[in-house]
Amino acid sequence: xxxxxxxxxxxxxxxxxxxxxxxxxxxxxxxxxxxxxxxxxxxxxxxxxxxxxxxxxxxxxxxxxxxxxxxxxxxxxxxxxxxxxxxxxxxxxxxxxxxxxxxxxxxxxxxxxxxxxxxxxxxxxxxxxxxxxxxxxxxxxxxxxxxxxxxxxxxxxxxxxxxxxxxxxxxxxxxxxxxxxxxxxxxxxxxxxxxxxxxxxxxxxxxxxxxxxxxxxxxxxxxxxxxxxxxxxxxxxxxxxxxxxxxxxxxxxxxxxxxxxxxxxxxxxxxxxxxxxxxxxxxxxxxxxxxxxxxxxxxxxxxxxxxxxxxxxxxxxxxxxxxxxxxxxxxxxxxxxxxxxxxxxxxxxxxxxxxxxxxxxxxxxxxxxx
Amino acid sequence: xxxxxxxxxxxxxxxxxxxxxxxxxxxxxxxxxxxxxxxxxxxxxxxxxxxxxxxxxxxxxxxxxxxxxxxxxxxxxxxxxxxxxxxxxxxxxxxxxxxxxxxxxxxxxxxxxxxxxxxxxxxxxxxxxxxxxxxxxxxxxxxxxxxxxxxxxxxxxxxxxxxxxxxxxxxxxxxxxxxxxxxxxxxxxxxxxxxxxxxxxxxxxxxxxxxxxxxxxxxxxxxxxxxxxxxxxxxxxxxxxxxxxxxxxxxxxxxxxxxxxxxxxxxxxxxxxxxxxxxxxxxxxxxxxxxxxxxxxxxxxxxxxxxxxxxxxxxxxxxxxxxxxxxxxxxxxxxxxxxxxxxxxxxxxxxxxxxxxxxxxxxxxxxxxxxxxxxxxxxxxxxxxxxxxxxxxxxxxx
Numbered sequence: 001x002x003x004x005x006x007x008x009x010x011x012x013x014x015x016x017x018x019x020x021x022x023x024x025x026x027x028x029x030x031x032x033x034x035x036x037x038x039x040x041x042x043x044x045x046x047x048x049x050x051x052x053x054x055x056x057x058x059x060x061x062x063x064x065x066x067x068x069x070x071x072x073x074x075x076x077x078x079x080x081x082x083x084x085x086x087x088x089x090x091x092x093x094x095x096x097x098x099x100x101x102x103x104x105x106x107x108x109x110x111x112x113x114x115x116x117x118x119x120x121x122x123x124x125x126x127x128x129x130x131x132x133x134x135x136x137x138x139x140x141x142x143x144x145x146x147x148x149x150x151x152x153x154x155x156x157x158x159x160x161x162x163x164x165x166x167x168x169x170x171x172x173x174x175x176x177x178x179x180x181x182x183x184x185x186x187x188x189x190x191x192x193x194x195x196x197x198x199x200x201x202x203x204x205x206x207x208x209x210x211x212x213x214x215x216x217x218x219x220x221x222x223x224x225x226x227x228x229x230x231x232x233x234x235x236x237x238x239x240x241x242x243x244x245x246x247x248x249x250x251x252x253x254x255x256x257x258x259x260x261x262x263x264x265x266x267x268x269x270x271x272x273x274x275x276x277x278x279x280x281x282x283x284x285x286x287x288x289x290x291x292x293x294x295x296x297x298x299x300x301x302x303x304x305x306x307x308x309x310x311x312x313x314x315x316x317x318x319x320x321x322x323x324x325x326x327x328x329x330x331x332x333x334x335x336x337x338x339x340x341x342x343x344x345x346x347x348x349x350x351x352x353x354x355x356x357x358x359x360x361x362x363x364x365x366x367x368x369x370x
Numbered sequence: 371x372x373x374x375x376x377x378x379x380x381x382x383x384x385x386x387x388x389x390x391x392x393x394x395x396x397x398x399x400x401x402x403x404x405x406x407x408x409x410x411x412x413x414x415x416x417x418x419x420x421x422x423x424x425x426x427x428x429x430x431x432x433x434x435x436x437x438x439x440x441x442x443x444x445x446x447x448x449x450x451x452x453x454x455x456x457x458x459x460x461x462x463x464x465x466x467x468x469x470x471x472x473x474x475x476x477x478x479x480x481x482x483x484x485x486x487x488x489x490x491x492x493x494x495x496x497x498x499x500x501x502x503x504x505x506x507x508x509x510x511x512x513x514x515x516x517x518x519x520x521x522x523x524x525x526x527x528x529x530x531x532x533x534x535x536x537x538x539x540x541x542x543x544x545x546x547x548x549x550x551x552x553x554x555x556x557x558x559x560x561x562x563x564x565x566x567x568x569x570x571x572x573x574x575x576x577x578x579x580x581x582x583x584x585x586x587x588x589x590x591x592x593x594x595x596x597x598x599x600x601x602x603x604x605x606x607x608x609x610x611x612x613x614x615x616x617x618x619x620x621x622x623x624x625x626x627x628x629x630x631x632x633x634x635x636x637x638x639x640x641x642x643x644x645x646x647x648x649x650x651x652x653x654x655x656x657x658x659x660x661x662x663x664x665x666x667x668x669x670x671x672x673x674x675x676x677x678x679x680x681x682x683x684x685x686x687x688x689x690x691x692x693x694x695x696x697x698x699x700x701x702x703x704x705x706x707x708x709x710x711x712x713x714x715x716x717x718x719x720x721x722x723x724x725x726x727x728x729x730x731x732x733x734x735x736x737x738x739x740x741x742x743x744x745x746x747x748x749x750x751x752x753x754x755x756x757x758x759x760x761x762x763x764x765x766x767x768x
Contacts, residue, residue, distance in 0.1 A: 128730065131640055131709050155729065156710040196715045196738045203729065262506035272755050322702070329575075329745045333504050333753065334529045337574045337581075337746050344575035348742065355705065355712050361650045 003292065005073065013073045015050060019043075020081030026342050029082060029198075038200035039085045039162055047087065048117030056095045061107060062115050068233065072240035072295035079244020082345055084199045086120050089159030092237045094121035094167050096230035101178060101218030110165070110180075122163035124154035124181075124204045125227065132358040134227055139206065141170035141177055148172065148216070150179060150187075150209040158356075160202035161192040167217060168206065174221025185209050197352040198345065228303070232310045235357040236298035239291040239313045242321050242353045246284045249328040249346040253277060256332055256343075273331060280327050283320035290316045307370040311363035318360035321350035373667075375442070383446045386425075390454035393419050401722045402455040405736035407578065408722060410493070410535045416457045417490040427464050427488055431472065434480075435488050441673030445622075452622035453629075460532070461617070463487035463494035467540050469613045470557070470606045474598035483538075483559070497527040497541030497560065497584060498607070505756050507542070508551045508604065512586060514543035514558065516593070516600075521545070521558060523566075523589045529750070533569045533582040536562050541586075546601050557603035559595040566590075574746070576739035577717045611752060612686060618751050619693025621666050627700045628659060634707050634731050645707060654706075658699050665692050684764045687757035694747040694754065701741040707731065712738045 005013065023043065032040045047053050055070055057063025064070075071092060078087065095114065098107055113119035130136035139152025150170050160166070166181045166188070181188060187209035190202040218226050257268030257277060267273055290313035297309035325347035329336035336343050354360070375383070398412045420426040421435075428444060430436030439447065451459075459465075468487055471480055486492040503510040512525025523543055533539065539560045546554030560567070566589040571579040598606050632655065635646035645651050672685035705712040711730025719726040719735035728735040748754040 126710055129639055131638070133641065156713055194715045195713045196742070197713075201714065261502075262504060262509065264509075270755075272758070326698075326745060330748060330753075333749050334499065334581075334746075337749065339573040339575055339577075344742075347745075348575060351705065351738065351741070352713050355708075355710055359706060359709065361648075361706075364650070 005069070009070060009073050012070060013077060016052075016074055016077035017080070019046065019050070020077055020083065024081040024083060029084070033084060033194075033198040037162060038194065043083075043085050044117050044120070047085065048115065052087065053091055053117055054111075054115035055091055056099060057111055057115065061111050063111070068236055068295040068298040069292075071233070071237050072291060075237045075240035076244040076247075076291075079241035079246075079349070080248045082198070082245070082342075082349055084197075086122070086159030086162055086200075088234060088237060088241075089123060089157075089163070090114060090119075090121045093123045093158075093230055093234040096233045097123065097167050097178065097217065097226060100226040100229055101223065106180065106214070106217065113164075119164045120159060120162050121165050121167060122157050122159040122204075123230075124157045124160065124166045124168045124206075126155045126157065127153065128155055130155075132362040134231055135176065135224055137169050137171050137176050139168070139170040141172045141179065143172065144210065147210060147212040148179065150181065150206045150211060152206050154204040154206070156201050157204045158195075158199065158201050160190055160204055161200045166204065168204075169223060169227065170206075172220055176223045176227070177220050178217035178223045178226070179211050180215045180217055181206075181209060181211055185211070195352060197349040199352075225303070229306070231357055232306055233298045235310050235314055236291070236294035238353045238356055239287070239294050239310075239317045242317045242350055243284070243288050243291045245346045245349050245353075246280075246287060246321065246324045249324050249343060249350075250277070250280050250284050252343050252346075253280065253328045253331050256335075260333075276327050276331060280324045283323050287313075287317050287320040304370050307366055311358075311367040311370065314358060314363040315360050315367060318354045318363070321354055325350040375446075379442055379446060382443055383450060386447055386450040387454065389423060389425075390450055390456060393423075394454060394456055397723065398457060399455045402457055404733050405740055406720050406722045406724065408457055410532075412722070413457050413460055414490045414493075417459060420459070421488055421490065426459070426490075427468065429465070430468060430484075430488075434468075434472070434484055441670065441677055445670060445673065448617075449622040449625065452626045455626075460493065462496050462531075462536075462540075463492065463538075465613055465617065466496060466610050467494055470540070470597060470610050473609060474557075474606050476594075478594065479559070479597065492537045493532070493535045495530050495533045495536035495539045495562070495584075497530060497539040499529045500526055501528055505753055507607065508555065510542055510544060510555065512541070512543045513547065514545050514556060514591070516545070519593050521556075521591045521593065521596070523558070523560065523586050523591055525586050527584040527586070528582075529572075530569075530582045530584045531580055533562070533584050534571065534579075538562060539584065540597075542603055542607055545603075549601060552604040554601055555603040555607065556600050557597040557606040558591050559597065560586075560589060560591050564589045564591070574743060576743035577715070578739070578743065612682065618686075618747075619665060619669060619689035620697050620747075621662065621669055621693060624658075624662050624693070624696050624700055625666075627697075627704075628655065628662070631655065631700060631703055631707065634704065634733075638707055638709075638731055651703075651706070654703060658696060658703070661692070661699075662696050665689065665696065668692075684761040687752075687760045690751060691748075691754045691757045691761075697747055698741075698744050701737075701744045704737040705741045708734045708737045712741075715739075 051064050054063035055066040059065045141148040141150050163183050168179045168181050187207045189205045192202040195201050260267050294310045294313035297306050300306040328343050329347050332343050427435050428437035428439050432438050500510050514521040514523045541558050541560050544554050545556040566587040568585040570583045572581045573579050636644050638645040640648045711734045714729050716735040719728050
């Protein structure tokens with residue numbers, strides 16, 4: 001066994017950590033979050049230059065042929081910086097759907113734009129009654145001529161406000177299918193909003209949106225396996241991001257215990273607080289272990305093995321993220337409650353991650369069934 | 371033993387319930403039910419209605435407007451106000467300062483301040499914590515120097531809840547910097563309109579601005595606004611903290627929120643069935659319910675004990691720790707019930723009377739902010755760690 005990163009992965013990690021350190025300080029991030037776009041187009045160009053936007057794609061398609069572990073390295077570093085640019089929806093989630101389901105022609109049409117930073121994608125899949133069930137799709141795709149007409153409402157679509165293109169799930173007479181839809185398509189509208197963790201999402205409304213037959217992504221009626229696999233890859237990615245958040249929260253809390261003084265001494269001298277910090281650290285290490293397992297197995301074609309690994313990680317990270325986030329706030333006292341300290345923002349991102357791609361109960365059931 | 375309500379208790383419950391139904395303005399009730407932000411006017415309006423019935427300060431002595439209620443009656447009253455979606459009664463004047471004035475204040479101070487607390491003409495805030503004095507409250511540095519017939523106060527207070535609404539602040543200051551920590555502290559009453567008082571809002575992680583920094587720059591406070599003796603303010607401070615903790619358990623509030631949670635979970639579906647019937651979720655609700663039931667009787671036992679004239683021991687701290695843990699656990703389940711709909715941040719939907727639609731379950735825009743905001747409960751009022759220190763000292767002394 002080898003838990004080490006290879007040389008390329010170490011370089012990847014170092015370059016993103018440097019980016020986070022130089023460009024993604026607390027105030028810099030705050031300006032991005034408050035901006036109208038909700039992300040930095042400059043940083044998006046930087047990601048393109050670093051090759052990040054081509055991370056999972058094959059080298060012959062212009063990518064760098066990365067795997068789940070490479071994504072883990074990126075996402076963990078992003079977690080430490082609370083990066084809000086839509087890397088997860090564009091590259092990880094939609095990128096995986098394209099890898100798993102798109103035809104060579106579709107990939108040729110989209111990948112250069114994604115890799116070059118011109119296109120941002122969002123996966124319009126969740127619905128009002130879907131909760132965490134990926135197979136719950138009520139949106140309709142009615143065959144019309146050589147194409148389809150899409151109708152329905154998609155909920156909490158991450159990255160939608162900045163997306164140039166959507167991958168939309170809808171039901172044809174054959175079953176759940178995926179469609180490529182231009183963000184400017186007639187009949188597609190958004191109700192955009194900020195999310196509790198400072199990112200952007202939207203409700204996506206589809207009213208009589210016409211798409212051609214070439215918009216169908218993957219088999220008509222047979223999209224669920226690809227959706228499930230892509231969401232597993234994205235779940236492993238947010239687990240890695242959560243590890244980055246937890247690491248930063250543990251480090252920040254340790255530093256606070258080492259500096260804050262009450263009763264004439266550093267509060268780190270109080271055993272109750274020492275033990276609370278150690279409990280956070282144990283949660284972090286347990287999470288890191290399963291984030292690695294999920295990263296290694298999320299590319300498995302064997303669905304049972306993959307589900308077991310990814311769901312185990314999500315269960316662990318849901319629980320640990322809650323403990324680490326809550327404890328970090330608690331140990332910072334009132335300071336932890338303020339918007340002006342980074343620590344509360346890690347807590348918020350961890351809270352959002354817990355409700356993203358299935359909560360602990362959902363994945364515990366899936367783990368048992370796998 | 372008899373754990374049942376008497377016929378009189380039940381009649382009292384109906385009386386309070388009817389009063390709330392008939393007198394609480396609908397627009398205020400709806401905001402509270404939707405967990406929206408209330409205006410100062412909303413709080414004051416309701417307090418005046420209660421005062422009109424003689425029910426605003428039930429725990430005060432009768433001659434000052436109190437009610438002489440039994441612990442069970444106080445419990446029933448608290449429940450009915452919560453279940454009826456009444457605004458929280460602001461504790462700063464009524465439950466914190468008033469007991470201190472009644473115990474340590476001069477006759478002139480009682481006459482000057484208590485009636486205006488009861489009439490809600492004057493809103494109070496609490497000037498206790500400082501940037502360097504949180505859990506270690508006695509480490510406070512705000513300095514008050516006596517100059518003729520007034521004190522000159524300079525320093526900073528923080529986490530001051532709703533200072534933006536306050537007319538007055540009771541404030542702990544250091545009058546003798548040479549004395550041992552607890553011994554050089556005094557308890558002053560400060561007019562918030564005095565020259566040199568600056569209030570700066572602090573935005574919290576849920577997006578609200580309920581708490582503030584209060585900067586004090588050479589603020590003059592007349593000597594007659596000293597409560598008790600100079601340098602003996604710590605006695606007042608501790609006495610107040612004992613009162614701050616009672617009621618902080620929020621038992622009736624938690625019961626109400628559990629009911630609301632059940633309604634939300636009955637509407638949400640998982641695999642086509644109500645979330646409320648989903649085993650893991652149902653179990654989590656039931657576990658909290660059991661814990662809350664235990665705390666309710668722990669509280670009633672503590673109240674009964676107090677009525678017998680026994681000095682409270684570890685009870686207020688126990689109630690604070692477990693009560694806030696339960697409140698926080700309920701906020702977590704709201705987030706779980708909303709699932710992905712906990713993620714959108716729609717602060718405009720939380721403004722009173724807002725027409726902005728929530729996404730997902732009704733009122734879901736409040737769920738995540740409530741979860742985030744409620745982390746404060748294990749920090750304020752003496753953090754839960756401090757409460758456990760208090761209990762352990764009592765236990766180990768025995």
